[in-house]
Amino acid sequence: MVKPTLLALSITAACPSIVYATDSLNRSEQQDLATQLQQLKLQVEALESRLTKKSEQEAEDNDQQDIAAAEAEKSAAEIAKDGIEVGGAVRTNFSHTSYDEGNKNRGGDFDFDLMRLDFRGTVGDVSLNAEIRFFDYMTVVKKAYVAYQLDELWQAQLGITQVPFGNWPYNSNNYFFSSNYYLGLEDDHDLGLLFKRQLSDQWQLDIGFFKNDELGGIDGYVSDKTDRYSYDIVGARGAAEDIYGEPIQALAETNTLVSRFGYHLTQGQLTTELGFSVLSGKLHDGVRNAGDYQAYALHLNSRYQRWQLQLQHSQYQYDVDGIERIAVGAYGFYDSIAAEAKSATVNLAYDLPVQWGPVTDVQFYNNYSLVYDKSDQSRTTLMNVTGFSLAAGSLFTYVDYVHARNQPFVGGSMAGDSVEEEQRFNINIGYYF
The missing domain is CATH 1.20.5 (Single alpha-helices involved in coiled-coils or other helix-helix interfaces)
Structure with missing residues (x-):
């Protein structure tokens, strides 16, 4: 040209x-x-x-x-961002206990713990988060929800999602959680709709409505009500019933409202969240409303340099006429709790970054739990866990020494009346991918 x-x-x-x-x-x-x-x-x-x-x-x-x-x-970049990533873990467990004579004679037991698959990602404007766990004796869905970012502050989650209650996301550092977990007040997952206000102007707020537990409530079509990850009410417990037996009168939670408020303070290297949680819901027997239940908690989560301190006071009540004990279920077992009780937890942890071969981080901790003022007049539950966790590449390991009384998975029950204190030495090794 x-x-x-x-x-x-x-x-x-x-x-x-x-x-x-x-x-x-x-x-x-x-x-x-x-x-x-x-x-x-x-x-x-x-x-x-x-x-x-x-x-x-x-x-x-x-x-x-x-x-x-x-x-x-x-468009190609957006398409590349979309999609679901698959991860998971395989875990094994060693335990040596004071309450199992066979275990002591064998020098402890080394067993398969679980295999789990995680699914998370984004398709368009909607994100997905799900986790399924495979045990020798059951398969459970821990969580499965879709989330949508309503604006820069608010997110909505729909499905099986974590109930916002107490120190978040866990009121513990160890493999066994705190005693609150066995009351259904820590790391509980139910089916509902949750609105989360992310941290801004020093405060955050979670508000949720949970229609029922993760297995569909009183009329959920499942073969075994104990095949679940989270502890939930499964029935009323009569005074003469076996605390480990299947309850005669089935019950389930329904229509639960939950709110969790957290206020954040910063002073130099000290950061603290002060919080308040409350929940209230109904209990259904399959035909009619049989009662209601409530719980609340005051909690503190504070960090200073490598130190972490967690404090929490909780109280719950199941209001069912003539009932002082409630049947709960999880991990393939029935257990019992008092219809009303209080709990206190104190957790102290220290993070130590290291370079010991593949080991890059060690956390030392001591977690203490106490469940007291039980309405069924059973003895106080206590659990103290001293231990540490190791992060080494794709491996994550808990090493725990547990000292407990009337504590599930440590030779007792929340409705137990033992004066004996039991011990458990436990190592849980997980490979995460």
Whole structure:
């Protein structure tokens, strides 16, 4: 393509010789030559105009191609962000206990704990988070919910999601949680709708409505009500019933409202969350409302440099006529708790970053739990866990020494009346992928 400016310069350079030649022509010939020059000038201007329009069109086409390419790259990036990632873990467990003579004689037992699969990711504007766990004796869904970011502060979650109650996300550091977990007041997951206000202006708020537990409540179509990850009420317990037996009268929670408020303070290297949690719901026997239940907690979670301190006071009440004991279920077992009780927890932890071969982080902790003022007049439950956790690449390990009385999985029950204190040394090794 000939550029318009070069064409104009060529014609202009030729003009002086043409003008000089006109000096030897008569007036008529000069007029004819002037007319021809004028026509040539018009033709040149028209040609320049066409060439200019063509150049502008080509530039516009190139711009459009650049925009299209950028949009294609953006779309490809967005598509690459979409999708579900699959992860999980395989865990094994060693235990040596004071309450199992066979275990002591064998020098402890080393067993398969679980295999789990995690699903998380985003499709469009909706994110997914789910976890399924496979044990030797059961398969359970711990969580499965979709989430949508309503705005920069609020997120909505729908499905089996964690009930916002107490120190978040855990009121413990060890493998066994605190005693609150066995009351259904720590790391509990139910089926409902949760609104989470993320931290802003020092405070955050969670508000949830849970229609029923993760197994569908009183009419959930499951073969065994104890095949679940979280502890939930499964029945009323008569005074003469076996505390480990299947309850005669089935019950389940329904229509529960939950609210958790946290206020954050920062003073130098000290950060603290002060919080209050409350929940209230109904109990159903399959035909009618049989009662209601409530719980509340005051909690503190404070960090200073590598130290962490957690404090929590909780109280709960199941209000069912003539009932002082409630049947609960999880991990393939029935157990019992008092219909009303209080609990207190004190947790202290220290994080130590290290470089010991593959080990990059060690956390030392001591977690103390106490459940007292039980309405069924059973003895106080206590549990103290001293231990540490190790992070080494894809391996994560808990090493715990547990000292407890009337504590599930440490030789007792929340409704037990033992005066004996039992011990358990436990190592849980997990490979996470």
